[in-house]
Amino acid sequence: DAGITQSxxxxxxxxxxxxxxxxxxxxxxxxxxxxxxxxxHGLRLxxxxxxxxxxxKGEVSDGYSVxxxxxxxFLLTLESATSSQTSVYFCAISGQTNEQYFGPGxxxxxx
Amino acid sequence: xxxxxxxxxxxxxxxxxxxxxxxxxSSVFSSLQWYRQEPGEGPVLLVxxxxxxxxxKLKRLTFQFGDARKDSSLxxxxxxxxxxxxxxxxxxxxxxxxxxxxxxxxxxRP
Numbered sequence: 001d002a003g004i005t006q007s008x009x010x011x012x013x014x015x016x017x018x019x020x021x022x023x024x025x026x027x028x029x030x031x032x033x034x035x036x037x038x039x040x041h042g043l044r045l046x047x048x049x050x051x052x053x054x055x056x057k058g059e060v061s062d063g064y065s066v067x068x069x070x071x072x073x074f075l076l077t078l079e080s081a082t083s084s085q086t087s088v089y090f091c092a093i094s095g096q097t098n099e100q101y102f103g104p105g106x107x108x109x110x111x
Numbered sequence: 112x113x114x115x116x117x118x119x120x121x122x123x124x125x126x127x128x129x130x131x132x133x134x135x136x137s138s139v140f141s142s143l144q145w146y147r148q149e150p151g152e153g154p155v156l157l158v159x160x161x162x163x164x165x166x167x168k169l170k171r172l173t174f175q176f177g178d179a180r181k182d183s184s185l186x187x188x189x190x191x192x193x194x195x196x197x198x199x200x201x202x203x204x205x206x207x208x209x210x211x212x213x214x215x216x217x218x219x220r221p
Contacts, residue, residue, distance in 0.1 A: 042199065042213035090153050098203050102153030
């Protein structure tokens with residue numbers, strides 16, 4: 001299994017509060033991704049990174065920001081959480097091929 | 112409109128039965144991937160198909176890429192409860208990002 005972890009695994013927060021999710025990899029892969037998964041929508045890309053300090057927007061980036069200061073860490077921040085951001089968030093990594101390896105997910109509930 | 116349409120959306124079968132799920136698009140792709148996601152976990156890559164008409168086998172799972180590289184199928188022989196999960200197909204878009212279908216949720220009853 002690819003060395004990829006996510007923290008926290010579960011979080012409940014209130015509307016309007018900031019939230020940061022962390023993805024950590026030990027594979028030294030260049031590419032890292034954040035997805036959200038909701039019933040009926042499958043996996044949708046939020047943001048991705050193609051190197052340290054190099055990031056770009058995905059399909060559903062509004063309300064989210066990311067940072068990558070080290071190869072191994074990719075942070076996803078919800079500046080002011082809303083109920084529509086209640087979801088399961090997955091981080092993924094990939095190397096030279098387009099095959100992605102996923103973390104175990106973070107279940108976020110915004111009340 | 113989804114780039115990738117997966118069917119059926121949900122399938123419930125008895126252990127030992129065979130099944131086929133589909134991933135269809137009107138676009139041509141250079142490759143296509145299949146993932147399986149078990150409850151509470153992240154998706155896991157099963158296979159990548161690259162060549163039109165290609166068939167790949169993974170134990171009881173058979174994957175086929177359409178001749179025109181627009182569609183793919185996954186056939187499971189003698190399904191087992193351990194095959195239960197969400198099956199996702201995915202393709203690379205023009206910006207080198209993976210696009211996923213919404214998946215087929217399979218339940219294999221003992």
